[in-house]
Amino acid sequence: MSSRLIIALDFPSAEQALAFVAPLDPAQCKLKVGFELFVAAGPDFVRQLTGRGFDVFLDLKFHDIPNTVASACKSAAALGAWMINVHASGGSKMMAAARAALQEVGNPPKLIAVTVLTSMDKAQLAGTGVGAEPAVQVKHLAQLAATNGLDGVVCSAQEAAMLREALGNDFLLVTPGIRPAGSSQGDQSRVMTPAQAREAGVSYVVVGRPITQAADPLAVIAQINADL
Numbered sequence: 001m002s003s004r005l006i007i008a009l010d011f012p013s014a015e016q017a018l019a020f021v022a023p024l025d026p027a028q029c030k031l032k033v034g035f036e037l038f039v040a041a042g043p044d045f046v047r048q049l050t051g052r053g054f055d056v057f058l059d060l061k062f063h064d065i066p067n068t069v070a071s072a073c074k075s076a077a078a079l080g081a082w083m084i085n086v087h088a089s090g091g092s093k094m095m096a097a098a099r100a101a102l103q104e105v106g107n108p109p110k111l112i113a114v115t116v117l118t119s120m121d122k123a124q125l126a127g128t129g130v131g132a133e134p135a136v137q138v139k140h141l142a143q144l145a146a147t148n149g150l151d152g153v154v155c156s157a158q159e160a161a162m163l164r165e166a167l168g169n170d171f172l173l174v175t176p177g178i179r180p181a182g183s184s185q186g187d188q189s190r191v192m193t194p195a196q197a198r199e200a201g202v203s204y205v206v207v208g209r210p211i212t213q214a215a216d217p218l219a220v221i222a223q224i225n226a227d228l
């Protein structure tokens with residue numbers, strides 16, 4: 001069975017990211033490329049990772065008008081990404097356009113939607129004009145994503161059990177904000193440990209700094225895989 005661990009490659013250059021990836025095996029983890037690395041290293045870097053056999057989650061969180069997002073999703077699919085994402089708050093028309101665009105490409109990536117960023121708590125969310133509890137807003141946006149045919153959502157593991165019950169076993173729950181016991185929470189608000197996330201029924205955990213900034217990343221990876 002392939003790993004349910006997605007490592008966030010949040011590095012400022014291709015060289016640093018490649019040095020980190022060198023000892024990794026695609027059976028141990030999938031890899032996530034986000035804004036920092038994509039802006040620095042570009043599309044060719046994504047192709048390099050897929051060329052080494054890694055499943056790549058291209059985490060560019062598209063959020064724009066439907067036509068622009070649909071075209072961006074096609075471009076992302078052409079890089080061979082395993083998974084891509086949009087913001088659910090872009091709305092139904094945007095998500096439906098993204099879904100339709102990927103139906104036109106061969107071997108489309110999984111398409112998921114960001115609900116409420118795991119860095120946000122109730123006060124942060126209220127500051128954006130949304131008065132609901134984060135879990136309520138996450139459920140609302142996840143249902144919107146499901147209605148529009150998306151494969152799953154990005155949420156915190158704290159909402160996973162609720163979403164499993166509401167949306168079933170096939171809906172992907174991809175969860176950042178994972179913190180092994182004893183690791184620094186940093187800027188994340190809605191966190192869980194890998195074992196708690198597994199218990200809650202997540203599909204994949206996304207882990208960045210607790211691995212990339214560890215003294216022995218391979219040991220942390222092995223422990224997280226064991227916990228999952």
Ligand SMILES: O=c1ccn([C@@H]2O[C@H](COP(=O)(O)O)[C@@H](O)[C@H]2O)c(=O)[nH]1
Binds near residue numbers: 008114119154186210
């Ligand atoms: O709601 C979200 C959506 C995306 N992320 C991304 O996940 C990783 C988490 O990294 P850590 O170092 O483990 O905090 C990072 O790339 C974020 O951009 C998220 O954290 N929350």
